[in-house]
Amino acid sequence: MSKVLEASRAGALSAPAHRPFRFGRLGAFMERESVFSWLMLTPPMLFLLAFLGYPFIYGVYLSFFHKEVARAASFVGFGNFVKLYNDPIFWQAVRNTIIFTGVATILKASGGLAMALVMNQSFKMKSVTRAALLLPFIVPTVLSTVAWQWILDPGMGLFNRLLVVSGLATTGPSWLGNPTMAMISIIMVNTWRGLPFFGISILAGLQTIPVDLHESATIDGAGTWGRFRYVTLPSLMPVILIVTTFSIVITFFDFQLVYVLTGGGPANSTHLMATYAYSLSMGAGQMGLGSAVALSMVPVLGLLLVALTFFVRKD
Amino acid sequence: MAKPAPSKATRRDFLKYAAAGAAGVAAGPWVSRNAQAKPVSITFARESAYVKNFDDHFQKVMAPAYEKATGIKIEYQIQAAGGSAPVQLVSMVENKSGADLAWVQQEWLYRDALVDVSDIAEAVGKEQGGWYDEIKRLSIDKGKWKSVPMGNIGQLMVYRKDWFDEVGVKKFPETWDEFLEAGIKLKAKGHPFGMSMGHGFADNYSWLYPLLWSYGVTVMDKDGKKVALDTNETAKAVDFVRKLYKEACIEDCVGWLDPANNKAFLTSQISCTNNAYSIMVSAKRDLPEMGKVIEHGLNPKGPNGQRYHALVQVTHGVFAYSKDPQAAKDFLRWIMDPKQFRPWIASGDMYFAPYLHGFDKAPEWDIEPRVKPFQKVLETGKLTSWPAPANRQHGEVVNRWIVIDMFTKACTGTPTKAAIAEAVGQLKTIYG
Numbered sequence: 001m002s003k004v005l006e007a008s009r010a011g012a013l014s015a016p017a018h019r020p021f022r023f024g025r026l027g028a029f030m031e032r033e034s035v036f037s038w039l040m041l042t043p044p045m046l047f048l049l050a051f052l053g054y055p056f057i058y059g060v061y062l063s064f065f066h067k068e069v070a071r072a073a074s075f076v077g078f079g080n081f082v083k084l085y086n087d088p089i090f091w092q093a094v095r096n097t098i099i100f101t102g103v104a105t106i107l108k109a110s111g112g113l114a115m116a117l118v119m120n121q122s123f124k125m126k127s128v129t130r131a132a133l134l135l136p137f138i139v140p141t142v143l144s145t146v147a148w149q150w151i152l153d154p155g156m157g158l159f160n161r162l163l164v165v166s167g168l169a170t171t172g173p174s175w176l177g178n179p180t181m182a183m184i185s186i187i188m189v190n191t192w193r194g195l196p197f198f199g200i201s202i203l204a205g206l207q208t209i210p211v212d213l214h215e216s217a218t219i220d221g222a223g224t225w226g227r228f229r230y231v232t233l234p235s236l237m238p239v240i241l242i243v244t245t246f247s248i249v250i251t252f253f254d255f256q257l258v259y260v261l262t263g264g265g266p267a268n269s270t271h272l273m274a275t276y277a278y279s280l281s282m283g284a285g286q287m288g289l290g291s292a293v294a295l296s297m298v299p300v301l302g303l304l305l306v307a308l309t310f311f312v313r314k315d
Numbered sequence: 316m317a318k319p320a321p322s323k324a325t326r327r328d329f330l331k332y333a334a335a336g337a338a339g340v341a342a343g344p345w346v347s348r349n350a351q352a353k354p355v356s357i358t359f360a361r362e363s364a365y366v367k368n369f370d371d372h373f374q375k376v377m378a379p380a381y382e383k384a385t386g387i388k389i390e391y392q393i394q395a396a397g398g399s400a401p402v403q404l405v406s407m408v409e410n411k412s413g414a415d416l417a418w419v420q421q422e423w424l425y426r427d428a429l430v431d432v433s434d435i436a437e438a439v440g441k442e443q444g445g446w447y448d449e450i451k452r453l454s455i456d457k458g459k460w461k462s463v464p465m466g467n468i469g470q471l472m473v474y475r476k477d478w479f480d481e482v483g484v485k486k487f488p489e490t491w492d493e494f495l496e497a498g499i500k501l502k503a504k505g506h507p508f509g510m511s512m513g514h515g516f517a518d519n520y521s522w523l524y525p526l527l528w529s530y531g532v533t534v535m536d537k538d539g540k541k542v543a544l545d546t547n548e549t550a551k552a553v554d555f556v557r558k559l560y561k562e563a564c565i566e567d568c569v570g571w572l573d574p575a576n577n578k579a580f581l582t583s584q585i586s587c588t589n590n591a592y593s594i595m596v597s598a599k600r601d602l603p604e605m606g607k608v609i610e611h612g613l614n615p616k617g618p619n620g621q622r623y624h625a626l627v628q629v630t631h632g633v634f635a636y637s638k639d640p641q642a643a644k645d646f647l648r649w650i651m652d653p654k655q656f657r658p659w660i661a662s663g664d665m666y667f668a669p670y671l672h673g674f675d676k677a678p679e680w681d682i683e684p685r686v687k688p689f690q691k692v693l694e695t696g697k698l699t700s701w702p703a704p705a706n707r708q709h710g711e712v713v714n715r716w717i718v719i720d721m722f723t724k725a726c727t728g729t730p731t732k733a734a735i736a737e738a739v740g741q742l743k744t745i746y747g
Contacts (some may be wrong), residue, residue: 023481042627063513069409069425088740177567177571182570262513263513265514265570266570267569282405283402283715287409
């Protein structure tokens with residue numbers, strides 16, 4: 001046995017090898033897990049405070065003031081909210097936001113589930129197809145929305161050309177000119193854009209379901225629908241719920257898509273709360289009123305976050 | 316084979332060299348005047364012009380000339396065209412940073428952040444034939460000029476002469492009824508009108524407000540105290556627009572944003588729209604065959620026998636928060652000096668028509684006969700607030716599309732009375 005090994009067994013070498021590197025008291029302080037975690041969290045927290053916290057607090061402040069561009073603010077209490085309560089366009093924007101968010105989320109969740117089930121199968125070009133399906137999600141919103149403007153053009157857009165060429169119609173619909181069609185169009189574009197987020201997330205969930213669960217169900221006599229109903233869907237529910245909650249938040253605050261496609265028109269039929277807040281504050285210069293619209297969205301966001309936290313904890 | 320659009324290189328070159336020479340000489344007095352404590356640079360924010368030469372002339376001729384003469388560098392901040400400039404200006408004003416002076420297309424929004432420029436405006440008016448009266452109602456607030464008017468982006472009926480000829484309409488309609496009649500014929504031939512009514516800027520109000528006025532209706536009374544929209548004439552105007560939309564227009568024009576009518580016209584989907592002459596500029600450049608058959612017509616007359624146009628005004632204001640407002644004012648005075656201003660305006664082929672009578676007979680109006688009708692816009696042009704003051708409430712009405720949506724709602728199914736009542740309710744809330 002070597003001298004080194006002997007020394008090691010005797011414990012002579014072990015102490016220096018296992019002793020952590022210390023800077024005296026500071027080192028000990030740093031070793032406390034909570035302190036270290038907080039130190040690591042500080043930069044992003046400061047970032048969030050500066051870029052989200054301050055604007056949010058300023059927005060709350062503004063919503064209680066009559067504030068016009070280039071003018072001093074004067075306190076009006078709940079005056080802006082009373083004004084909004086009596087504003088038919090505000091209520092139209094609320095209604096539109098709920099319809100837009102609800103329908104688009106249902107479409108994205110169901111479509112995403114279907115997409116994930118297909119993507120979970122084995123077929124040729126599977127990886128290429130998966131990558132292609134992610135495309136809507138990675139193209140910047142403004143760019144893809146401008147492309148959609150062209151696609152939805154009634155005279156020379158792709159959709160109507162396809163309808164005419166295939167003989168299904170002599171002229172296609174006015175996608176953005178008719179109030180009902182305009183709402184359908186913005187929901188369609190939002191769904192197109194958000195579908196991959198659902199698809200990929202649910203696909204990840206699908207791949208965590210143990211194969212033997214399906215095998216057991218098959219042995220017990222379950223068919224394709226039975227396995228989906230009693231094995232796949234219950235296993236996926238946590239993922240679906242989380243992704244849906246995220247999606248509701250994102251869809252609720254969607255702004256770019258509607259701003260670029262319709263500007264809230266025709267006749268406010270596609271005005272969402274986000275676009276209305278923007279047009280009031282940045283267009284009409286009514287910063288206080290615009291902030292009040294934005295703040296009206298917060299309780300909904302709060303409820304959604306509570307729901308999200310609840311589901312995550314339950315999972 | 317299509318002939319290319321005639322080149323203006325020689326004229327432009329001449330203007331460029333003449334302006335550069337003149338600019339150097341003209342800046343002389345500024346050197347001595349600002350010998351002490353000159354700022355290093357001045358930031359000038361403007362929305363990008365549709366006529367590229369206009370921006371080029373400023374950047375290549377004027378800014379270097381000013382820098383050479385005064386040592387002050389001009390930072391020319393070009394903002395994206397199509398409605399984003401006001402948003403950037405709101406941000407600048409609220410943050411008190413960004414530009415020393417800017418084009419302020421909706422002056423009423425920023426008026427309180429601008430310094431008094433009466434000395435410049437009065438001197439410019441005196442020197443260049445006097446200001447058009449209507450623009451004074453915008454730039455003069457409580458007896459002081461808060462911005463110096465720069466020019467009007469004229470809006471007229473832009474139409475395809477060849478298609479109008481095809482249906483036997485040899486002369487552009489004089490009245491709205493004749494306009495509708497022509498539109499019905501053209502739509503039957505597959506060439507509908509495309510009259511913007513969406514949430515864009517200018518292309519919508521530049522025909523809807525004049526139409527309303529020509530029916531003898533104004534939105535507010537002269538003092539801006541009483542809503543004047545709730546009349547039988549308004550109902551007639553709304554009914555007319557609904558009929559025009561159903562029988563003569565392309566369906567999606569009620570949802571159009573700013574560039575949509577340019578796109579529809581240039582892709583041969585529509586035969587007529589209300590626009591600046593940017594459509595003709597693009598066609599002459601990219602679609603020379605179409606460029607030959609585009610004409611401009613004045614807005615038709617209404618039942619009251621009058622013809623109106625809406626001003627799309629551009630003014631220049633100096634921000635009070637600027638580190639050196641006096642230096643920015645000196646620069647503004649310099650660009651409005653005829654030695655700089657006239658070649659600058661000429662470089663844009665009168666896309667920006669100055670509100671100065673000194674330009675009424677300017678030779679630049681004769682460069683392209685099809686541009687000349689835009690001069691008439693100045694003669695019959697009104698601010699959208701007319702006859703009420705152009706103030707913040709009026710700005711809110713315009714920027715929230717209250718009047719535009721009244722027409723759009725009627726076109727998309729709301730009964731006339733309900734559409735008017737909703738607009739009147741909004742107006743009363745805004746004006747208090």
